[in-house]
Amino acid sequence: MKKYILAHDLGTSGNKATLFSENGELIGSYVSSYSTDYFNGTWAEQDAEDWWKAVCITSKKLTESLNINPLDIAVVSFSGQMMGCLCVDKSGNPLRKAIIWADQRAQEQVAQIEQHITQKDFYHIVGHRNTASYGIQKLMWVRDHEPEIYEQTYKTLNAKDFIVSRLTGKFYTDYSDGNGNGCFDLINLKWSDEIIEYAGIDPEKLPELRPSTFVAGGVTKKAAEATGLAEGTPVVLGGGDGVTASVGAGSISSGKTYCCLGTSAWITTASEKPIFDEEMRTVTWAHVVPGLYAPNGTMQTAGGAYNWLKNTICQYEIHQAELNGTSPYDYMNAQIEQSPVGSNGIIFLPYLLGERAPRWDAMAKGAFIGLKPENTKGDMIRSVLEGVTMNLSIVLDILRTQLDINELMVIGGGAKGNHWRQIMADIYDTKVLVPHVLEEAGSMGAAVTGGVGVGLYKDFNVINQFIEVNSVHTPNSDAVLAYQPIKEIFDDCYYALKDVFSKMTK
Template sequence: MDKYILAHDLGTSGNKATLFHESGKLIDSYISSYSTNYFNEIWVEQNPNDWWEAVCSSTLNILKNSNIDPKQIEVVSFSGQMMGCLVVDENGAPLRPSIIWADQRAVKQSAELAESISQTEFYHIVGHRNTPSYGIQKLMWIRDNEPEIYEKTYKVLNAKDYIVYKLTGEFVTDYSDGNGMGCFDLETLTWSNRIVEASKIDIAKLPDLKPSTYQAGVVTPNAAKATGLAEGTKVVIGAGDGVTANIGAGSVKEGKTYCSLGTSAWVTTTSKKPIFDADMRIVTWAHAIPGYYAPNGTMQYAGGSYNWMKEALCQAELQQAKQEGDSPYERINNKIEKAAAGSNGVLFLPYLLGERAPRWDTVSKGSFVGIKSDTTHEEMLRSVVEGVTYNLGIIYDILKEHIEIDDLMVIGGGAKSEIWRQIIADVFQLPVHIPDYLDEAGSMGAAIIGGVGAGLYDSFDVIENFLHIQNSQQPNPQNAEIYQLAKKQFDDFYFALQKVYEKHKNQY
């Protein structure tokens, strides 16, 4: 009898259930959406019951559409949004909505931690900077502002951990989501006593830490009724979405590197030890594969800058595409391709929402520089894509100081653009590959983690059965010098303008 793996990817906008045959073939997927509550300017919450309803709905639809016997599903595994804070009681009941990754309310708590632990020390324990984004700071906020809820808290969980509890009755998390709590020792893979003590959080409220391949249990009778899964189906805990994507993008051995081009974008590699950058420009995650780490730099607004450009600068292309019934993206990319590498000296700094890596700057704004009387529309458009790529290129430069990188896998919506892929190849001076599925890295990674954890696969090398290269592009050596100089100018302009934005920050 054929065996299948069901992977759930709990994102910010919904849950994607994806069914894979044990051979690696993608059978079907189904998305169930849920809402996000944005309020008080920087507060962002979700109802965890919506996650569970989405998992139940998507599972039932997958089973119905695929017409397979639930008993053929060997294992369920997970990818999930990271850096959240869901507090539950001893019965697993949520005590309040989950404070998700995008929430920035814990500014005071982050500052409180900084009084006891320097940014440098924190970074060298966790692999990340101390910011309001992480789980421990959010739990401190609950303690300080909702003490009655904090007192009732039995465990703090992330999205996938809550669903694992709903399926099995077990409270656990994996190393990657533990890392996202912000109180995790990256080298010992344990909770950091140093940070927990400084936070004054009760360590008993943190869940048990396990490898991503850990089998938490099996589907209980109640969970089987709700989801349509067979009672006794294995449940493997999986990992945070930023780490499962490593697996699904083929980054399963040292130096294997990928770039994800979505609204935000990142460059991530795989290494045998954490990478601690002297200027703390990148972060390191605990990898889903035992013995490995996932050094990473994430920029704030990559595809987001492209979409801004589309709406602000490409109304003619949008109107023409609507009239002709074709793709505005194809029209825009054709315009970009007409401009020469380097955009005739025009540079775009893609800091429309400030920046994470490599800047860690909330003040700077997006900027065009180098515009001249003969600057064309095509050059303006190309400069936007090049500016995003320069920023990603700086992240890549930091990574390659520590590890040898031979090529780059590119995934996500932006990877559909052939000209953007070529610009990446030319800026990075690396061969660029795209897989047959651009948006399945998280689900695919979760499935492979589940398969290894359930004993279906001996190693993560099975990715070769799941991931197939569809297209490759080679770097153009003639553009190497152009882009090397342009990237240096890009950096110089950032540091010059950052002083101006900092001086006038109260006017923005």
């Protein structure tokens, strides 16, 4: 009998349910969207019931449209948005809307923790800086501003953990999402008593920690009726979306590295121990693969910067694309071909929304530097791709101080562009591998995690059988040499303007 794996990827804009055969073939997928409430400048919340509705809708639609017998689904597993805070009662019902990863309200709570522990000491326990992005600071905010909600809170959960609780009635989180709570001992894979004490949080309000491959339980009768799944179907925890993508991109052994180019972008590798950067420019996640870590650097605006450029100065290209039924990026890419390495002297700083890695500067701004009368629109277009890539190359260089990285898998919507992939190969000075499926790494990673969890697969090495490399971009030696001084100038431009950005913000 053919067996299937159902993977749910709970993102910020919606849930994507994807069905895979046990040999890794993508059978089909279905998406159900939900909304985010953005308010008070830096607040961002979602209704967890919308997550559950999306999982119910996509599970039913997928199995019904593909005529799949629910009894043939061997396991359900998850990839989910990270660094959130959803307070639930003993029955697993939400007590308020979820405070999601993008929310930055907990600045006072960050300062409370800083009274007891330095950023560097915090970083060496958790693998991350103490910032308002993480779960423990958000729970502290609930305690300080909504004490009645805090008192009623039985557990605080992330998105996938809430769905697991709805399916099984159990309250767990895996190590990768636990890491995103900001109170996780990265070395010992347990909650950090020290940070929990400094935060003043009741540790009983945190879910039990388990490996990503842990079978949380079977689908209950009530959940089966809501989702169309078979009662008793095993439910595997899975992991946070940024880490399950590591599996889907083949980053499952030391030095295996990938770059995800979406609206934001990141470079992640795999290592047998955390990578601690002296300047705390990169972070380290607990990997979903036992015994591994996922050192990472994520920037704010990558494909988002290219999309901004398209919508602001490429109106002609948009118009031509509408007339001819093509993509504006086709016309933009044609102009990139006419611009040389270094974009005829233009440097673009891609900090339209401030920056996380490697700058950690919320006040940084975007900028075109070095414009001259002879510059063309093609130079500006190329400079955006170069600026994003040079920013990511700083992350890669940090990881290379401790690992040999000779090739890199590229995934995400931004990886569709042939020119951008070659620019990456030249700036990174490494081979860039392009898989046949660019945008299913998170779902594929969740599926493999589920398959390992229920014994369909011996270990995570099975992913190597599922990834098919369509093309490889090799560095051009002349371009590699030409980019070296330009990368230094890129860095100089940021530091020259750092104080100016701060003044502009004030």
